[in-house]
Amino acid sequence: MNKVPLFLCLFLFISNFFSPSLSEKCNPQDKKVLLQIKKALNNPYLLASWDPKTDCCDWYCLECDLKTHRVIALTMFSDDRLTGQIPAQVGDLPYLETLLFRHLPNLNGTIQPSIAKLKNLKTLRLSWTNLSGPVPDFLSQLKNLTFLDLSFNNLSGSIPSSLSKLPNLLALHLDRNKLTGSIPESLGRFKGNVPDLYLSHNKLTGTIPASLGNLDFNTIDFSRNLLEGDASMLFGSNKTTWQIDISRNMFQFNLSKVEIPKSLSRLDLNHNKIFGSLPQALTGAELQFLNVSYNRMCGQIPVGGQLQSFDYSTYFHNRCLCGAPLESCK
Template sequence: MAPNLKLSWLLFSLIFFISIAISVAELCNPADKKVLLTIKKAFNNPYVLSSWDPKQDCCTWYSVDCHPTTHRVISLIILADDKISGQIPPDVGDLPFLQTLMLHKLPNLTGPIQPTIANLRHLKSLDLSWNNLSGSLPSFLGSLKNLTLLNLSFNNLTGTIPSSLSQLPNLGSLHLDRNKLTGQIPDSFGYFEGEIPYLYLSHNELSGKIPASLSKMDFNVVSLARNRLEGGAWMLFGANKTTQIVDLSRNLLEFNLSEVVFPRSLTTLDLNHNKIFGSIPVAMTELTFQLNVSYNRLCGQIPVGGRLQSFDLSSYFHNKCLCGAPLGSCKG
């Protein structure tokens, strides 16, 4: 090969391999990278994000995942760091292909749920749990139609639950527990579109009656404990439902237990600390479940059979006139 031709070939090869190296080193979309660096700055450059080096491909950064072919950022997960402080940077809404946003156990993360999150139309999982977020639950969350998980538990969120959440057709799990939410459970929760989510609303300040519309839903899990709910709970039960876990403990519920028809699928039923009256129905002997009806106003003999005698005293005590094993024998 002639010297000039050989030199040209070497130069061509060098340029080719350099271009490949550059493209491999910088798969991350430049716009996404810029947004991530803005988020890092907004969080005061915490140590947990020290791998976010502008000289490196952002698809290799800790807490970041990119799509394997488009290389757009699809996941941002930041966990358990008390050095991150301030509010959620509004710039998170500028990651248009984000599917997972998880900011979890960041005790110094404060302020509201940013309105810009409404821009994340591809979002499937939004987990902002165990922080110190405040403000109301924004109704725009109902516009994120691809959500399968919405977890806002363990925060300081206030105000009412927006009815728009029932418009999420793919929602499999809704966690609003451990906040300071007030008002009633939306009637729209009896009209979830598509998936029927696991429903966690416990440890809030919800009041009023459980909507009758919930009779239309076959929830797998319903947790409404430690609120101020009143009236009946018949709408959560029924012979044709497949509900497994119901926790209504520590409310102000007042209904006749003997009139309720329970699904055979129940694995956990917790009704403690309410104003429930009547007797324990014989049909409960057919259920394989865990039961707590303590601190109510129940009367009569505990039916014999099934698992009802296997529970200890704490499942039954502090009722008006309940008797029979494992409590004391009935008089007369």
């Protein structure tokens, strides 16, 4: 068998060592954009590995496609030393599928408009930051989005009705902001997937649109807002809903007339004005968590299922609920 001459091996080693660009996989345009992003963020320590002399596909906080070597994920998180705004250059990474800025308390400004150019984006997670301004309408242009998380920010204004135009959305997190106005009627008209809706800890007002009753949501969390009126349309015996949390609002409806999904695992209605009695159908649900305290309900707590496994705090501060685990009915 022929042997490679020693001098040739040495030459190849030296060439690769001193000329890393010969074997670099990173797309040159992507690399240029990434270095612009680093500069726009004032060269944070989080991006210390972003050395122009090395292959960008080896840098931290990003991922390249194994075949095309284009940048498909940019993920920055957990660094209170990173300051400034989301750089406009993020929109110049055309193959990006995941964009994440999370747990960055000194990231400020508004949601960058250039994100609208990222037509391949599937996951957009801008959470636990100091971002402010509105939830932008342009997000509805990102038709491939499956996960949109804008929670734990300082976003204000109303919820754009256009978000229902996202056909592949599986989860929408707008919780823990300062959003106002009503829940758009359009959120009951999602076509394709029906996303989990997290709108809690805002300042939303008005009633729940009747259109939401037409969809089979897996998870609904409208807790800690200023919502009122009837929320019974969220229930239904033919639905596969897993969680409903409408606690700490001003809802007022007759719970005894509500049809309970057998799939319901978590139900939180505390601190409302809900009246009537507890439906017998609750005994057939797969409940792991229940809280109906601080309402206006009466009657005996149905016996069976998981209802007696919860303690008194699940039921207390109602008008006249009785039976285990509360005092027996007279």
